[in-house]
Amino acid sequence: MTSLVQPAFPFVNVTVDASALIPTAQRAPGVVAVVGNADGATAPPSTPLVVTSHDDAINLFGKAKAATALSSSLDLVLQQDPQPSKIYGVRTPTAGNYAAALTGLEAADDVTFVCLANETSIGAATAGATAATGLHALTEHVENMSAAGSRRMAVAMIDPTLPRTATYVTDVLATTSYGSLKSPTGRLILIAARGATTNAAVTPAPVADAAAAAMGAIAGYAPSTSVVLKQVRGFTVPVTQQYVPAEVTALAAAGAIPLIDPALIPGSGLFFGDGGAFSADPAFNYVDERRAIDQIEFQLRAGLIGTVGDARITKAGLTTVRVRVESILGPLLLGGVIDAFSVNIPLLSILTLPDSARSATDQAQVVTARQNRQVSVLISVTYGPAVHRLNVTLAPQF
Structure with missing residues (x-):
């Protein structure tokens, strides 16, 4: 006869539930991609490949070990300090495609920045079955991907070979020129570096991809860090081509970021002269503001995904959701990324009331939420931006 009694050993049966050990998804805020022409390269076209060194850039995207537009731009990204957390190179199937x-x-859903290798042509927007070209292809890409949930920013540059004129800023930023690229959501960074060259001793001097270098420099910093006066490495601008104060002010006022060599910083180097986004939306006028909001949004989505399907529409369930939100935003507050935050779940306020104290409207909201299985959460975040200008009053006296 078979006994139904379990054997004594090992006395205590323990089942391990490892669900609480699953890490929250993380998104590195500084992942960049350079898309460009590399005819004759060994890398397959339209395929993102990770680049970690000059050897990678030249072996994958060079032509017979010689530099191409794409490998040269990748080299500029690699020269930034601090470097981006990851660098992709993507070769076009044909030049300009x-x-x-x-x-x-x-x-590649971890990408946060995209630029086109040494491309300054504005191109044309999508028209019917005809795909966008030039920098319009870049801006459409980041806008479409961001709208689909994969938030990205584009970095482009004003043609460094455009000569200095009395109306330089107006000429290059007119609506029919680079002005037509303005982002409706603040997702374009437009760099101005007139005369940028990687080797001024060569004639003609090779044009530097200021966009790729600037993208690498920006991506190396935390999202909430202002780009103002951060250094961009890898190329130079002759003194005769550098922007005069009036041009610096006009470019910055229009949303472009001029690269400058300020006398107030010892030594010689190129630095971001402003921190603005080339934005048509006044709500997103600054690069760090757009980046910080994107990063906070991702952290909330990643941190709250575990509550979907588990948290119930009850007082206890929605309290758990609120606590989870606070645990995500709390470290940002302690780290100084945000200055304050509040979490409001209207349905939780209703569920906190006894049934007898709820109005007909309150009860209807509870019923609707439970039928649709949908809950609204309002999160208010106070962002404390970095100082971009100090107004100092000097009052000498005897």
């Missing part, structure tokens, strides 16, 4: 290469980049 950025739309196809950018399509290949769509699945």
Whole structure:
């Protein structure tokens, strides 16, 4: 006869539930992608490949070990300090076919910055079945990907070879020129570096990809760090081509970021002269503001995904949701990324009341939420931006 009694050993049966050990998804805020022409390269086209060194850049995207537009731009990204957390290179299938290469980049959902290798042509927007070209392909890509949930920013540059004129700023930023690229959501960073060259001793001097270098410099810093007066490495601008104070002010006022060599900083180098985004939306006028909001949004989505399907629409369940939000935003507050925050779940306020104290409207909101299984959470965050200008009053006296 078989006994139904379990054997004594090992006396205590323990089942391990490792669900609480699953880490929260993280998104590195400084992942960049350079898309460009590299005819004759060994890398497959329209395929994002990670680059960690000059050897990677030249072996994957060079032509017979010689530099191409794409490998040269990747080298500039690699020269930044601090460097981005990850660097992708994407080769176009044919010269100038950025739309196809950018399509290949769509699945790389960790990308936060994109630029086109040494591209200054504005191109044309999508028209029917005709894909966008030039920098319009870049701006459309980041806008479309961001709208789909993969938040990205584009970095482009004003043609460094455009000569200095009395109306330089007006000429390059007119609506029919680079002004037509203005982002409706603050997702474009437009760099101005007139005369930028990687080797001024060579004639003609090779044009430097200021956009790629600037992108690498920005991505190396935390999202809430202002880009103002951060250094961009890898190329130079002759003194005769550098912007005069009036041009610096006009470019910054228009949303472009001029690269300058200020006398107030010892030594010689190029620094961001402003921190603005080339934005058509006044709510997103600054690079760090756009980046910080994108990063906070991702942390909330990643941190709250575990509550979907588990947290119930009850007082206890929604309290758990509120506590989870506070645990996500709390470290940002302690780290100085944000200055304050509040969490409001209207339905939780209703569920806190006894049934007898709820109005008909309150009860209807509870019923609707439970039928639709949908709860609204309002999170208010106070962002404390960095100082961009100090107004000092000097009052000498005897």
